[in-house]
Amino acid sequence: MRLKSFYGANMTEAMRQVREALGDDAIIVATRDDENGGVRVTAAVDDPVLSDSAPSRRPSSVDTVDSESIDLIAQALVAHHVPLVIAEKLLATATQYANDDPLLSIGAALDTHFKYAPLYDETLVRPLILIGPPGAGKTLCAAKIATQLTLQKKDIAVISTDTERAGGMAQLGAFTRLLKTDLIEIEDPHALRDAIGMQKNGTTVIIDTAGCNPLAEADRQYLTALIKAANAAPVLVLPADLDVHEATDMAAAFQKMGASRLLPTRLDMTRRLGGMLCVAYETHLPFCHFSASGKVTEAPQPLNPVSLARLILPKKAEQPARAKAQY
Structure with a gap:
């Protein structure tokens, strides 16, 4: 999976650039107003270098669920005003671990890109x-x-x-x-x-x-x-x-x-x-x-990857796809 950002005077212009650069298979993972005016769109597409060695694709219904999960994560990162450079890295990693539970996907990304050290590890030997x-x-x-x-x-x-x-x-x-x-x-x-x-x-x-x-x-x-x-x-x-x-x-x-x-x-x-x-x-x-x-x-x-993921995702968005799969 490869992510790239595009800038346009409006959404139509930005989407035209996405299609020209990445083709019709591109997935839109985030959109936001650019600080300099216009629109910024972050899109993802399967990397052809990786596709040859990648396992066969899962059924399209599962792909749809995964795409919804990543879209929820992207919306949450935008809502929290996460800087674009960090958001793109998190989305790229979350996409690699995409499944029907966005909490697990963003948790894996947060575990990859941030460090954690429990508060009480050293207190018994150091003040x-x-x-x-x-x-x-x-x-x-x-x-x-x-x-x-x-x-x-x-x-x-x-x-x-x-x-x-x-x-x-x-x-x-x-x-x-x-x-x-x-x-x-x-x-x-x-x-x-x-x-x-x-x-x-x-x-x-x-x-x-x-x-x-x-x-x-x-x-x-x-x-x-x-x-x-x-x-x-x-x-x-x-x-x-x-x-x-x-x-x-x-x-x-x-x-x-x-x-x-x-x-x-x-x-x-x-x-x-x-x-x-x-x-x-x-x-x-x-x-x-x-x-x-x-x-x-x-x-x-x-504060660990899971608790941080829960702080970032809205509660109602943690497992929407799993709930849908029951019907």
């Missing part, structure tokens, strides 16, 4: 430090993670470096008191190193940091010093509703400071996930979990 811009939701995520681990009967230590923000320490302190856990306040990297060294073996250390302006050199230097002092696993907490270009630049800056995983927040307030996908695609940061609630009792959810 978990949450980093990100101001207002990203780091303190709430720290409280959620602490709550989840406490419910799992894990030993935890909660440390905050957010000593300057009004109310920041009080907010996290209120949560830790409910968990019957002390909140350790530190003001410099040396104190952070000592606080971590005081913990007994097997304790999961969760570190909440102050919001960092990635454009300010002083902020970058201080956060980098904290990460090195803690020998921690840095998780970038980033709102999913930021401007895509700003978010990508921010993520790249935090990655240089040591960010190793991406935890998107505000998914309950975000209807378009194209920006989040762009951040992960451009930086190659693995997804770990996501937060979709302002309630501390609702833990961050694992």
Whole structure:
């Protein structure tokens, strides 16, 4: 399967180009208005180089179902404002795995083009430090993670470096008191190193940091010093509703400071996930979990190919073809 984009002043012009270049067998997988005016059409056609060695075609009814599945995926990617380069790659891979369940097809594509690393893999041997811009939701995520681990009967230590923000320490302190856990306040990297060294073996250390302006050199230097002092696993907490270009630049800056995983927040307030996908695609940061609630009792959810596919596809579109096949 080969995908290609065509541009025209209108749909008729774009479709004429599709037919001339790919022939009558071309499949339209996505259409959208071009940012420079006109229409952009993405079309697919079987690659003749692959066709000779490919297995014989399945019955046309199955092909129709598969085509409907890919069309649903294409519509979802357009609705989420997924950048064209990423959408084309996802569609190409989803087409290779096309079947009557679009969830499986897009899940396979997301598994191919994005990385994933569970949040708790390293926390038993390395502290978990949450980093990100101001207002990203780091303190709430720290409280959620602490709550989840406490419910799992894990030993935890909660440390905050957010000593300057009004109310920041009080907010996290209120949560830790409910968990019957002390909140350790530190003001410099040396104190952070000592606080971590005081913990007994097997304790999961969760570190909440102050919001960092990635454009300010002083902020970058201080956060980098904290990460090195803690020998921690840095998780970038980033709102999913930021401007895509700003978010990508921010993520790249935090990655240089040591960010190793991406935890998107505000998914309950975000209807378009194209920006989040762009951040992960451009930086190659693995997804770990996501937060979709302002309630501390609702833990961050694992973000893997299947859960990400469910976030992208509308619920009613997950298995429409399978439902049709029953009649």
